Amino acid sequence: MRIPVIAGNWKLNKTVAEALAFANELKTRLAGVTGVVPVVCPPFLAVQPVAQVLRGSAIGVGAQDCFWETSGAFTGEVSPEMIKESGATYVIIGHSERRQFFRETNATVNKKVKKALAAGLTPIVCVGETLAEREAEVTDQVVNDHITNGLVGVPAADMARTIVAYEPVWAIGTGKTATPQQAQAVHAFIRARLAALWNNAVADQVILQYGGSVNPGNVKELMAQPDIDGALVGGAALKADSFEQLVKFK
Ligand code: PGA
Numbered sequence: 729m730r731i732p733v734i735a736g737n738w739k740l741n742k743t744v745a746e747a748l749a750f751a752n753e754l755k756t757r758l759a760g761v762t763g764v765v766p767v768v769c770p771p772f773l774a775v776q777p778v779a780q781v782l783r784g785s786a787i788g789v790g791a792q793d794c795f796w797e798t799s800g801a802f803t804g805e806v807s808p809e810m811i812k813e814s815g816a817t818y819v820i821i822g823h824s825e826r827r828q829f830f831r832e833t834n835a836t837v838n839k840k841v842k843k844a845l846a847a848g849l850t851p852i853v854c855v856g857e858t859l860a861e862r863e864a865e866v867t868d869q870v871v872n873d874h875i876t877n878g879l880v881g882v883p884a885a886d887m888a889r890t891i892v893a894y895e896p897v898w899a900i901g902t903g904k905t906a907t908p909q910q911a912q913a914v915h916a917f918i919r920a921r922l923a924a925l926w927n928n929a930v931a932d933q934v935i936l937q938y939g940g941s942v943n944p945g946n947v948k949e950l951m952a953q954p955d956i957d958g959a960l961v962g963g964a965a966l967k968a969d970s971f972e973q974l975v976k977f978k
Contacts, residue, residue, distance in 0.1 A: 732951065733891060733935050733958035734975050735767035735852060736965025737792060737820060747774035751781040753968045758975055761786050765958075766975045767818050768965070772806055779815025790818025790852065793826060796839035808840075808847035819844050820960070822878060823854045824897045834877035841879060845886045852891040852937065852960060853878060855918070859898035867896075868917055875921055884926050888933040892918060893960040899940025901962060908949045908956075911938045915955035944973035951977050 742750060747770045758766055767788040770778050779789040791814075795805035811819055821844060822837035837853065844851045855874035857867045871894070879887065894914050899906050906914075915936045923931035938950050939960035950956050964970045 730935055730957045731765055733765045733767060733937060735769060735960050736971055737769050737960055737962050738771060738966060739962055740771060741966055742770060742774060744774045744777055747778050748781060750968060751778045754787060755782060755785050757968055757972045758787055761975060764975055769820055775816050776814035788818055789816040790820060791816050792820045794819045794840055794844055796843040808844040808849050812847050812849055818850045818852055820852045824856060824895060824900060834874060837878040838880055841882060850889060850891060852893050854893045854895050856895040856897055862898060867914065871914060871918060872921055875918060876925065884930050887926050888930045891935045891937060893937040893939050894918060895939035895960060903941050905941040905946050908953050911950060912953035912955055919955050944970050947974050947977040
């Protein structure tokens with residue numbers, strides 16, 4: 729049984745004060761929610777205060793990135809152990825914006841995923857093709873490459889508790905959502921690849937999120953697809969009303 733995970737990726741939005749006010753509002757609005765796991769991923773500085781506010785609630789907290797070492801001379805970096813200590817239990821890894829603006833590759837994603845898992849965090853690993861890649865009809869190759877190389881060497885038990893987010897780059901922040909059919913086709917492909925690379929039991933357990941212009945108007949139809957088990961949401965996760973509607977998509 730895969731319990732849907734609806735995660736808000738706040739990106740570079742909300743000061744600590746704004747994040748705290750928002751977390752308190754969500755805590756009230758989502759009190760008693762069951763059958764779905766809401767997660768919020770604030771900017772680093774707000775992770776700990778938000779986790780403190782949400783402790784004991786149904787809402788999980790995640791960071792938006794991590795480094796692959798525990799400590800040392802790596803100016804500006806934050807380790808998975810530090811994130812775990814701050815009260816977060818999730819971490820987004822390999823978001824397309826990090827691949828695009830910060831030169832992340834499948835190799836760095838792989839190191840981060842392994843370190844995050846070792847620290848006891850649940851990685852949310854982002855994969856997905858650009859518009860040029862979709863138009864060139866290489867979506868499957870690109871997604872397969874992200875999965876095969878980004879997750880190589882992850883043991884089956886760890887893979888089973890890793891979340892994979894399919895986020896077509898052309899759908900992120902553009903208002904152009906993949907159709908439920910387009911998304912389902914790639915999700916089914918990802919699950920088949922997970923079965924081939926690990927095994928059927930792992931493929932059955934992995935939560936596959938869709939991301940890219942998810943909003944309260946399209947979430948239900950996306951979530952109705954057999955291989956879509958959640959959503960990773962940017963813009964529509966920044967307002968309490970709309971995030972509440974997303975979490976209560978049923
Ligand atoms: P969006 O962002 O919902 O604003 O398209 C999704 C994401 O980047 O995770």
